[in-house]
Every structure is written in C-alpha cells, then in structure tokens.
Amino acid sequence: MAVFSVKQILAGVAKVGDSVTVRGWVRNRRDSKAGLSFVTVSDGSCFDAIQVIAENKLTNYNSEIVNLTKDCAVIATGKLVESQGGGQSVEIIADSIEVTGFVENPDTYPVSPKRHTVEYLREHAHLRIRTNLISSVMRIRNTASVAIHDYLQANGFYWVHTPLITASDCEGAGELFKVTTLDFDKLPRDDKGKVDYKQDFFGKESFLTVSGQLNVETYCMGLSKVYTFGPTFRAENSNTTRHLAEFWMVEPEMAFADLNDNMAVAQGMLKHVFKAVLDKNGDDMAFFAQFIDKSVATRLEKMVNDDFEVVTYTDAIARLEKSGRKFENPLYWGVDLASEHERFLCEELVGKPTIVTNYPKEIKAFYMRQNEDGKTVAAMDILAPGVGEIVGGAAREERYDVLVGKMQALGMDPASLDWYLDLRRFGTAPHAGFGLGLERAVSYITGVQNVRDIIPFPRTPKNVAF
C-alpha cells in the first residue's frame, strides 16, 4: 500500500479502489449504532481531514479505536472508496488503524476539541498548530513566503544572507538587543572602569540587526538585484497587536532603480503573493471567511486586480485635513503620520492599499534620497486597510556629498559607516529598495488581527516561552 497525504487524496492523486495509507492525527471520532466508527484524520497537509471508517471487526476496535480522541496519532490503511455521506467525495474503509500515540487525559488536554481563545492558545504555542486557526495561518504563511521567493527569483533577484549579528545600527534607533558572551558576574573593565568589550566574543559591542538593508546595499552594488529575507529584531517595549521583538522581513534592493521602479516591484510582489494564496489556499481562506471576516477572499481578489492608489505625503495631509475628521494626534505638514491617520487614509478615504510617497526628510531615515525640493525624500510607505504600514521603502541617497552632509546634520559620525559610504565613492549608482513585514502581510491576508498569531513562537516583552 502506498502512503498519501490527505491533500493528495483529496486532490485525486490516489484513485478510488486503491489501497492507501494515511498518517496523522484524529480530528474527530463518531460511533454508529451499527458497530462502526467514523474517524476523521488530519495530517496538516491541507485544511480538510479524511474520513476513515473503522468496522468493529478490526482487531483493536474495542481496545483502541473506540477510545480515540482528538489528536491521537494514527496510521490508517484501507481501501479508498466513494463517500456515502455528504461533504467529501472519498473516504477510506480501514483494514487497519495503528495507534502510535494516544492523548493522555483527553479531558485536560490543552487543545481539546472545544473553542479556545487566541490568548489561551498562545500559552500553548507548542500545541496550537493542531487547531484550525493556527494551521491555516501557517499554511498561508508558507505560501506567502515561498511566493515572495518565487516572484523575486523570477525577476532576477538574488537572495543574500546578510548577518543578524552586527556592530552597526542601521536606523540610528536605540532599540537594540545586545549579543554577548560576557559573564555578567565578572564583567571585564578597562582602565577607565568601563565594560571592556574587547574581551567579548566579537571584540566589540554587538547587536541583533534591525534591518539587513545597509549590508544588502553592498551586494546590490555588484549583483544589481538582491534581497534579504529573514528574521529582524526590535527591542521595543511595545505591547500592540502589530509589534514583535523578532519578526520576518523581506528587503529587496535594486541598482539603477528609482522610486517608481521600487513601487512597481513592491506592488508586483504583493499581488503575486495574494494571488498565490488565492490559488493554493482556498480551503484555508474559506475558513477565515467563515470565522474571521467574510470579506477576506473578495478583498484579496480586488487587490490582485486593482492597482494600489499612489498619493504624495503632501496630498495625503491635504486630504486628511479636508476630510474634517477629528484625530487624537496632531495633523500638519511635517508630522509623522500616526496609525489613526494612516488607517483613516487607506480605509476610509481610499478604500484599498495606498502608497504614500515623498515624505518630509526630517521624519525619515538618513539614507533616503533627497528630492529636488530640498524638503522631501523619495520614500514610500504602503498602507494596508486594517493593518497599517506593511511596506516601507525609498530611493537611497547615492550622492556621497549629500549623504555625508545629511549624516553630519543628524549628528552621526560618517566614519562609523565608512564602508557604507564607500559604495558612494566607488562606482555609485542610483538604487532603491523596501522592506515588507511578513507578519503584517499575512495578518492582512487572513484577517487575523494580532501578529502573535501569525508567527509560530511570538517574542514580545516578557515572553520568550518555548
């Protein structure tokens, strides 16, 4: 007998009449008065489970089958037949069901077959993949991640593995995790009494990166089209539904590209990702439509077919002011848009993903390219309804003098990033790139609001369990 995944069987890879084996976890058991049991088995390969019919002639029927509860692990072998009942088209009449593992104390089993809150499930993050909610999210997360690679590879980008441990600090932000092997009880000190990082593993103070961008720019100036895709860190003490201390980000970077090229790639990539999910995860999306937000799939289809709206920061401010809406946060040209502004703009005024461009230079990072007006930089943020910012990007300042001037004006020491400045001294070229937060994108796709339910093991302040 051949082994099939449930996904393969439901897709018709095995034929009616074939002897098949499926392996997975019991989702449900129902006993009929006629002396047989209906056992649905899920292996996580897709949303649906397959029904296995266990007749009481099975040798372990009375000793094991009738004791099966949710998430007992089984290996079921039998004949694939057309289904008698509604629902699925095929089911398996078992010749044998081997139980590789029962569930201890089903009544107190943490992910028993009742409805659990997402907060409760986070406390059992090692078992929550056994719920419909989390397994659907994670299959979609997989589809989205692979679609990102597919899109970028098909468009000539190379995946570059930039380091996570760094002594540089990309954004000039202070919210960094320190990485060390020093013994806290015997911290070495220099002759001024300061901690002597020369004795630390890397010989200097080291951190977890907040972005691979500066590093990947160096590879962009040799391979032309590159991207990073991996975990990124912020030691921000934020307990919101949109923040994680460890999250995944993809950061494409293109040489000889401007803000328009950047917008085109960001939009093309997002549409490709959305389309991949619609094509491959219809079953999971149907679940979200039923239990989370019924518009979730139609919204995604609209995104694939419509172009995103592009609006300059200056116009965005004008439209927000003109709307007459009262905001809690101040609104004026020059302000960093608050989440309420962003959401009102893209949810109410525009009604679809919105690309805001050309922000005031004061509120954006030092490496963003200054526009001719002297006031704004060639930056872009993509805002998604219900989620807010999912992409941040910019054309990079490729002019050595302008970049050094900007760093000095901000009180940065250009010598600390001499290697980054070298790119502007040796064969500089216009270039642009952006970062897409994976969790926020998948949150937008699924309608699942809290990014803690989008990543397998969320890391947030005071939470590093498992």
Next chain:
Amino acid sequence: MAVFSVKQILAGVAKVGDSVTVRGWVRNRRDSKAGLSFVTVSDGSCFDAIQVIAENKLTNYNSEIVNLTKDCAVIATGKLVESQGGGQSVEIIADSIEVTGFVENPDTYPVSPKRHTVEYLREHAHLRIRTNLISSVMRIRNTASVAIHDYLQANGFYWVHTPLITASDCEGAGELFKVTTLDFDKLPRDDKGKVDYKQDFFGKESFLTVSGQLNVETYCMGLSKVYTFGPTFRAENSNTTRHLAEFWMVEPEMAFADLNDNMAVAQGMLKHVFKAVLDKNGDDMAFFAQFIDKSVATRLEKMVNDDFEVVTYTDAIARLEKSGRKFENPLYWGVDLASEHERFLCEELVGKPTIVTNYPKEIKAFYMRQNEDGKTVAAMDILAPGVGEIVGGAAREERYDVLVGKMQALGMDPASLDWYLDLRRFGTAPHAGFGLGLERAVSYITGVQNVRDIIPFPRTPKNVAF
C-alpha cells in the same frame, strides 16, 4: 530602448539589431588605436560581462569614457550586434554611455583589477562581491538556497519560521550567545545578589538558538512535514575553515518517518541542489574548475548520478581500523569520530559522500531514538569529501518514558522541556529529521575551502565588521 540584464542578453532574450540598455559596472576598458574603446560591463546577473563598443564620437568620449576604470558604474545604450571578435556572440555599439559613478583613486581602490588574497578580500567584505570569486560563490549560494526550498516544497514540506531568540537550549551545549537589553553599568540584582533577569527584556535569561529543531518538532506534530531554514548561532571559539558563529542551516522534520526515510530525503535534497547548480550555474562552475579545483563539476555530476554510501558507525570503525592508517586521534568503538577519521573514511575508503548511521548513544544528543541494541541511536551524519560533516540527523525518541529516562541519566531536568515532552504525551508519532549546513554544502559544491568566503559577512571570534 528596453533594459536587459547581461544574463538576458547572453541568453538571447534581446535580438541582434535591437536597441538595448545595460546597466552595471565596468570590468575592463581597452582603447584601440582606431579611436574607440572596448568597455566590458558586468551587472552580476551572471558570470560573464558584455562588451560595449564606445566610438570617439560619443560626446563624453574624451571627458569620461577614456577615464573609465574597473567598477565605474555605467548605463550603456546602443545597438546589439553580432560580435566581431572571439569570445561572446554579441556586443553593443553604444549610442550613449552615462557614468553614474566613477571610482575615486583607482590606484588605491581596494578591489582593483589585480589578484587579491581571500584574506585581504574578507577585510573588504563590503566590496568583495565585485570579484569573480565571491560573486560566483554567491550566485551558487542563491541557487542552492532556492533549490532547497523547491525540493522541500515539491515534496509537501511547509517552511516554519522558528524563533532565533530562545530560553531553551537544544543540545545542552554551553556555547550560547546571550541576548539582553540590560544596562551593563547598572545590572539589576535580586536579593541574593544575582543578576535579576526578571528585569531583562524577556523576563528571563535568553539566548540565540543553536538549532530550530525542538521548536520545529512541535509543528511537525501538526503539519507532518516541515522545515526551518535560517541563521543559527554557536558561540564557539573556533578559528577553523569550517566554523562560523552565525551560519545558515536547513532543518527538515518528518512525522511517521524513520532513519531510512530521513536518509532518502537528505540524499534527494542534496542531489536536487547539486543538479540545480549544474543546470543554472555552468559559467560560475567553469570558473571554479579553472581557478580552484578542476574536478569540481565532474565531482558534482557524479554525486547526482551515484547513490551515497551508507555505512554503520560500527562498520566505519572496523574499516578505519582495518585500513592500517595511523591517526592522531584515538580510534575505538565508542569514540566520537574526529575530522581526520571522517575525511579518511569518505575521501579515501569510500570516495564519495558517505552516510554513517547508528552511532553510540553516549556521543549523540539526548533526543535521538534509541535502537533495539540498547547501545546505539538511530542517528546519521553525511560526510562530504573535502569538507567533512554537512548533514547531521536522526530519528527522534518519540517514547515518553525512554526520553525522560535519557534526560534524567544525562542530568537534565525534564521539567525544563515540559513542552517538548508534551509532544510525547499527546499523540506521539515516530519522526525524524536532519540539519544541513548551507555554507559547508556550498563549500563542497564550489571547492572554496573556507566557509568565511561562502557567507556575505562572516561572523567569527573577534570579527563582526560591517
């Protein structure tokens, strides 16, 4: 005029007679007495550069073209014509060459067009992608990485993003980086004078993971086939050609699988990766064959076509003993094979990648499945000629009592991994997995010996530059 990558042009995507634009960096300039210059332009999309012919009628011929040096950035537009000289089939007769960036002081430019040592290039890691050696390595690294995803996705595996920051310690090894936001000058202390990690970001002592395996096992027990693929960390003070403090690893994990399934997937994946490199990076492999090791491509072809040799640890010891070879390290049943043993076995005695199975339990990790003999565990290492271990894997101990007994015998506190043990209490199933070190695999493929030249920015003791 349409923009093409050099790769597209050399692959015939643009036709002879087309007006084309290429953008990249000058690899070489040669002036002819006839008043024209031959400028080869590389954009990193493939190994080869394209020749651009600049006639002296170009408006910036005397002011700029004749001053072009290696790695000046240019945008060249012109007509694609059949090449007159040898080498490539096509070249471009320029209508214009715009220089977006010259190279300051070409004579002291760090990656000037002479031969540099790999040690020197590491000190200029931000520019070394502009060399043939590193750009070929990185294109192959990209191919290998994508091929890993392709193989696993095609075989029904889901990519799971396990956390890098953890409070668990997978292998029980002590070589961990600590992750903290505590101020070293004001370390909080509890009432016993110990550092009070409750006040640290995560509320407890936290580290960078040495493996995503334990975490991904939890997802395996729900999705059946999963893998992690990302950076991993070892704070090991090793200055060898095979060790990095931060390196990339792929870790597949399969439910209802044993050691034979594990070997089949590992071998299938490696062969798929090797084949992808042969199919897609022939130009880069030709470079390695010319400058590094002339057998590099034929060796890889052999790997794709031949099955790996499988030998038990017990047989391996016997064969090594019988060989009569003198080793520096002791050799007896029970010893952890030293690198010299592994290399002699796979390079001299076997002559191809070798899978060593069923190691003594004392030298392998606690979670590996104990064999019937009571002495060995269902572990496997794959050894590659010239590199040593590139894969380590095992069937996992899925039996709760056996696993707890093993942990206790090793002095581990089972309560510290209660979540991991839960997988054995609730629907346990046989499962197996392995880890492949990406750098070692690419080192094996390319013949480039030092893993510091396989990763963009190597992190090793006292080295965290860029």
